[in-house]
Amino acid sequence: MEDQVSDSEGLIRPLLVAPFDPEAPYGQHSRPFNFYKYGKKQGHSLGLLSFRSLARDVKNLIMGLRKIANRRAIIISGLNPFWVLFFTLLVKTLNFFGRQERKAIIDLHGSVFHENINYGWKIRAYFYFFPEFISLQLADLIIFASRELKKFSTEAFRLSGKRGRVVENGTNRPKVESEKMAEKALQESIDRKETKIIIMVAPRNSHSNVLAVLRAQDVMELLKDESELVLIILGGGETLDFVPENTKYLGHVSDSVYHALHDLADLAIAPYPPEAVCGGARNKILDYWIHGILLVSTREGTRGIEEAKPGTNFLLSDSDPESFAQSILGALEMGETEKEKIRKSAQDLARRKYLWKEKSKNFFQIIENETCY
Incomplete structure (x- = not known):
């Protein structure tokens, strides 16, 4: 050894x-x-x-x-x-x-x-x-x-x-064959023209992540009529009860599949309520940014990242399910130029300071x- x-x-x-x-x-x-x-x-x-x-x-x-x-x-x-x-x-x-x-x-x-x-x-x-x-x-x-x-x-x-x-x-962003690996992980073909993939990294080995996942499930239940939306939750731990049909748990995945799924995501979410305190900083936020994913987050979600600015690096939302659901819809309906500006600002920050x-x-x-x- x-x-x-x-x-x-x-x-x-x-x-x-x-x-x-x-x-x-x-x-x-x-x-x-x-x-x-x-x-x-x-x-x-x-x-x-x-x-x-x-x-x-x-x-x-x-x-x-x-x-x-x-x-x-x-x-x-x-x-x-x-x-x-x-x-x-x-x-x-x-x-x-x-x-x-x-x-x-x-x-x-x-x-x-x-x-x-x-x-x-x-x-x-x-x-x-x-x-x-x-x-x-x-x-x-x-x-x-x-x-x-x-x-x-x-x-x-x-x-x-x-x-x-x-x-x-x-954070880091290795080169991977995104489409092939992501399809294998999901065990089904991804129709990129029909599906909007929302990604969330939340291992259920901490109480703050459990609270965030419960909130995410409430949000996706409110969005059940939006047939093109699917939430992918990465990270180990038990699947929580009452999972909406538009939510999939993938558990732990290899590093290559992890990054492949990030490459295909249309949106990332961090719906941490105020009580879901993390004692440090969440590097999953940096992973979203380095992949150029538009992020909708509560203030608690970006805790510990001093440079995180609402409207510049991410979209800020209140933590209640109704507000967060509307923030997701608003993010997806934004003009491409406006979305790209926020994505690029976040990605540049991650590359400049957080590799x-x-x-x-x-x-x-x-x-x-x-x-x-």
Whole structure:
């Protein structure tokens, strides 16, 4: 395996601890996956400890602990707060008993405490507060997915601003054979003259996405008489009840099919109600933009993306089903020149500031400067 290295080599290599398997075709966590992918391409001697593999058996656990012991910079990304705390404490314990100093770096995508407070789940929120508080206090460096997340975390967890940096989420657009792959994924022929495809990426492993999907289904039920419209929902998790006939769940798809479906979409939606708070930023919005898809979103949908301007990069809608349904119809009825202006503005923004390869350079430059790995 590529991340099995000698101890002497491991001493100068950062190690990424993240919940994805580079060999698995589906269900990648976009942020750590892309940092790993582009970090390797950019020449960083980056090791990987896949937490999915680590959890399988005792042998993998022992090998994983050995990898951590042999490295000076440990990057923890995309894990549950309790596992973040576990690995942070492990690094600090090894430092206490060992002869070399290791840096615990937390790549923070969001705050479960923040999200649950907004859902009104106070007991559950404070259940997560303490592991988040302790791990962030112990971390040598914290990288936040948005400035808003940094501001909230600094205030809520009483952090020193000196230990926090911001690297936003990113996007990319590989070349794929869109028509053929999309038709295969849908298991039917797509008549582009008759069908308007609306796309929504929403894995049902977070409460905010579940709320958005429920809202989307209500919207599509209101649009059931618009026979040319079909909503495609991407992402894993259970299919929710009472699915309208004009809504299709595709679950996890390969990266190539994911991008192929984006290439064919006429519209993207992000119908997140105000209570569907995301602790960081939604990189799915950037994916819509890089593909040049016109986006209808609530204000909550574009949370964490500071440059997102209604009427310039996307169309803003109220979150109630009736208003959102009308916003969809209004977007589809817009003149082509007006739609193209918004699509191009959003795409230019994504290309200029939010490419994963550039975010990866920034990410590892910060880590190198702060930890001298």
